[in-house]
Amino acid sequence: MTAKGRTWFQAPWQYRESALTAITATAFGFAVQYTLKGTGIDMPQWPLNGVSLALLALATLTIALAFRRRPFVQWLGGIPLGLSLIIALALISFIGGMVPQGIEGSPLALRLGLHAVFSSWPFALIVGLFLLNIGLSLVWRTVPFNIGNLQFILFHGGFWLALACGVFGRSDLERLIVPVYEGRSSSHGMISGEGRELRRLPFSIHLHDFSIEEYPPEILLYDPAADRFIMDESQTMTEIRRGVALTWKGTRVEILDYLPSAMPGADGTPVAAPTAAGIPYAMVRITGTGAQPDTWISTGGPGMRPYAAEVGSRYLIMMPGSPKTYRSAVTIRGLDGSSREALLEVNKPVNFAGWKIYQMGYDEASGRFSTLSLLEAIRDPWLPAVYLGLFMILGGNALFFWNGIKRSGVER
Amino acid sequence: MILDFTTAAYLSIALWASGTMLSVASKRAPALQRPATALNLGGSLVMIAFIALYWSALERPPLRTLGETRLWYAALIPLVGLLVEGRWKISWLKYYCMALASFFLTINLMHPEVFDKALMPALQSPWFVPHVVVYLVGYVLLAASSVSGWHNIFLTWRKNNTPQNDALAHYLALLGFVFLTFGLVFGALWAKDAWGNYWSWDPKETWAFIAWLIYLGYLHASSSRVDRLKLQWYLALAFLVLLVSWFGVNYLPTAPNSVHTYQQS
Ligand code: HEM
Numbered sequence: 001m002t003a004k005g006r007t008w009f010q011a012p013w014q015y016r017e018s019a020l021t022a023i024t025a026t027a028f029g030f031a032v033q034y035t036l037k038g039t040g041i042d043m044p045q046w047p048l049n050g051v052s053l054a055l056l057a058l059a060t061l062t063i064a065l066a067f068r069r070r071p072f073v074q075w076l077g078g079i080p081l082g083l084s085l086i087i088a089l090a091l092i093s094f095i096g097g098m099v100p101q102g103i104e105g106s107p108l109a110l111r112l113g114l115h116a117v118f119s120s121w122p123f124a125l126i127v128g129l130f131l132l133n134i135g136l137s138l139v140w141r142t143v144p145f146n147i148g149n150l151q152f153i154l155f156h157g158g159f160w161l162a163l164a165c166g167v168f169g170r171s172d173l174e175r176l177i178v179p180v181y182e183g184r185s186s187s188h189g190m191i192s193g194e195g196r197e198l199r200r201l202p203f204s205i206h207l208h209d210f211s212i213e214e215y216p217p218e219i220l221l222y223d224p225a226a227d228r229f230i231m232d233e234s235q236t237m238t239e240i241r242r243g244v245a246l247t248w249k250g251t252r253v254e255i256l257d258y259l260p261s262a263m264p265g266a267d268g269t270p271v272a273a274p275t276a277a278g279i280p281y282a283m284v285r286i287t288g289t290g291a292q293p294d295t296w297i298s299t300g301g302p303g304m305r306p307y308a309a310e311v312g313s314r315y316l317i318m319m320p321g322s323p324k325t326y327r328s329a330v331t332i333r334g335l336d337g338s339s340r341e342a343l344l345e346v347n348k349p350v351n352f353a354g355w356k357i358y359q360m361g362y363d364e365a366s367g368r369f370s371t372l373s374l375l376e377a378i379r380d381p382w383l384p385a386v387y388l389g390l391f392m393i394l395g396g397n398a399l400f401f402w403n404g405i406k407r408s409g410v411e412r
Numbered sequence: 413m414i415l416d417f418t419t420a421a422y423l424s425i426a427l428w429a430s431g432t433m434l435s436v437a438s439k440r441a442p443a444l445q446r447p448a449t450a451l452n453l454g455g456s457l458v459m460i461a462f463i464a465l466y467w468s469a470l471e472r473p474p475l476r477t478l479g480e481t482r483l484w485y486a487a488l489i490p491l492v493g494l495l496v497e498g499r500w501k502i503s504w505l506k507y508y509c510m511a512l513a514s515f516f517l518t519i520n521l522m523h524p525e526v527f528d529k530a531l532m533p534a535l536q537s538p539w540f541v542p543h544v545v546v547y548l549v550g551y552v553l554l555a556a557s558s559v560s561g562w563h564n565i566f567l568t569w570r571k572n573n574t575p576q577n578d579a580l581a582h583y584l585a586l587l588g589f590v591f592l593t594f595g596l597v598f599g600a601l602w603a604k605d606a607w608g609n610y611w612s613w614d615p616k617e618t619w620a621f622i623a624w625l626i627y628l629g630y631l632h633a634s635s636s637r638v639d640r641l642k643l644q645w646y647l648a649l650a651f652l653v654l655l656v657s658w659f660g661v662n663y664l665p666t667a668p669n670s671v672h673t674y675q676q677s
Contacts, residue, residue, distance in 0.1 A: 086628055
């Protein structure tokens with residue numbers, strides 16, 4: 001690795017100098033962070049961030065082409081520094097992976113930016129050096145162009161783009177929460193976090209209908225003394241259906257009847273009701289330990305208390321099924337009069353006028369009966385560049401895979 | 413189900429164990445080689461059959477809990493060992509692989525998994541299966557490269573390592589890295605659809621990124637002139653970081669902040 005007899009900082013610089021540089025940059029970053037009393041780095045918004053990135057790219061290009069032969073510049077765009085920076089970034093990320101982010105902590109940790117490490121000065125410095133290092137090597141491998149370097153260009157160019165645009169474009173990201181009630185419209189969004197500042201959107205969203213589909217409820221044996229659920233002998237969570245039988249040591253439970261949606265009738269016996277108003281009920285027969293006359297149990301719901309069956313010192317309860325899908329049927333209208341009908345669902349955002357609109361949540365206290373839908377409108381103008389970078393990385397990897405097989409050297 | 417987990421797991425372990433014994437014996441009696449391979453392969457096939465049945469019983473891919481992913485791991489990793497044997501005539505790797513697979517099944521046998529049919533809305537996505545499967549394959553390959561690294565360190569100590577062995581560890585790491593990259597990028601694309609942001613430094617994401625960086629470091633070290641024994645140590649130990657990103661995350665102080673905690677148990 002290090003040439004024998006070479007003293008520190010004697011050209012060509014190697015791993016020693018690279019590691020020292022990465023350590024110094026990190027330490028310097030923490031010193032700046034500390035001096036600024038924990039204030040992280042705030043990326044300016046468009047167009048200033050674009051200009052800074054363009055300047056960085058231009059500087060890299062100039063240095064790479066004008067000073068290509070200088071040993072120092074070669075070192076700056078070489079693997080030893082690259083590797084040291086990769087390790088430094090891994091260590092900074094390690095802090096982010098160990099110290100809970102975005103919360104309060106000890107004054108020293110806060111002042112060093114340990115609770116917001118990904119917007120801290122050391123992180124920014126290392127990322128800056130990263131961009132310079134990859135940028136230089138990228139220019140050298142691209143000018144003059146040689147198809148043999150394609151894999152390298154895709155990897156490093158993709159990484160440069162994704163990282164640079166991700167970091168510099170972060171400040172242009174807008175995320176607004178849009179609460180809408182059924183039958184009403186909204187054209188304002190709220191910035192999450194403290195303040196809840198309202199912003200006007202360039203479109204309005206009208207909510208026609210919000211609906212939730214739930215998984216069937218589950219039946220569980222609850223032990224209040226230990227505050228835990230006891231699995232039945234099949235070790236499975238059993239969905240309630242008519243005819244299902246479960247056994248716990250000595251106790252057998254059979255579901256005689258199941259009404260997915262019902263309301264208590266005049267004599268307390270549940271009768272089927274429309275889904276909009278009813279709650280699930282099941283008639284169970286308990287035999288063995290804790291045996292008793294057949295009884296109804298239910299999950300409860302708004303204004304209706306849950307019914308559980310006592311089995312010895314335990315309770316047989318019905319848990320409402322977790323939500324399977326929830327969706328909002330909406331009409332989105334732009335300022336220019338354009339409009340679009342859409343069905344918003346988790347994982348299925350819809351694009352409109354440069355924004356992506358997401359199904360985010362609902363009024364969880366009302367659950368299935370919620371008439372409030374929480375939508376989220378997100379604008380991320382740098383996304384295409386980041387995606388281009390990601391796809392370049394994937395393309396480079398596909399080539400790597402292919403070439404790796406051809407060149408592995410494992411074959412004799 | 414026709415095949416319950418306990419039976420399937422014991423059957424697989426028994427097949428791998430008997431295959432291993434035949435395989436060792438086949439050094440002296442080459443005729444035993446084919447039956448040995450058949451038994452080893454059979455162990456994985458049983459697991460694959462179980463996964464298929466389990467999948468249809470659950471009505472969703474069994475890729476949600478760590479216990480479920482261990483099933484895939486157990487089915488796939490011996491196949492890597494057998495593939496390496498078939499392709500490059502290196503037979504020691506498969507023993508480690510089958511031992512590792514048996515270990516994973518044993519964990520599952522000791523902690524019968526609670527399975528829950530519900531798949532929360534954020535997980536209902538076409539990205540779910542590719543993202544997790546790609547990661548699994550990556551983990552399998554990198555586990556194999558780590559095993560190979562330890563093996564090479566041992567051989568170097570005994571002074572009979574060969575460049576071919578080093579190349580194998582390198583090749584497995586390289587392939588594993590490719591899958592890790594795909595897993596990471598698929599995860600980012602999925603996160604954009606599910607949560608609106610392709611990257612949010614969530615603890616699970618952060619650790620996946622750290623593990624990726626560590627292997628990226630390996631690639632750069634190996635393409636520059638770094639001592640080969642150091643590289644074997646690097647590969648051998650790098651897998652520990654991957655383990656943290658895989659399930660260690662759940663036990664870290666940052667875990668409560670993660671949106672990925674549904675992957676517990
Ligand atoms: C996207 C993931 C990356 C992959 C798969 C990758 C892979 C590689 C490979 C295989 C080489 C050797 C090229 C060859 O010898 O043909 C290389 C060289 C290099 N990599 Fe990366 N790399 C990646 C990201 C990075 C990053 C993040 C940095 C910056 C810290 C970096 C800095 C370098 C440098 C400086 C070289 C030497 C360039 C040269 O010799 O001209 N790479 N990389």
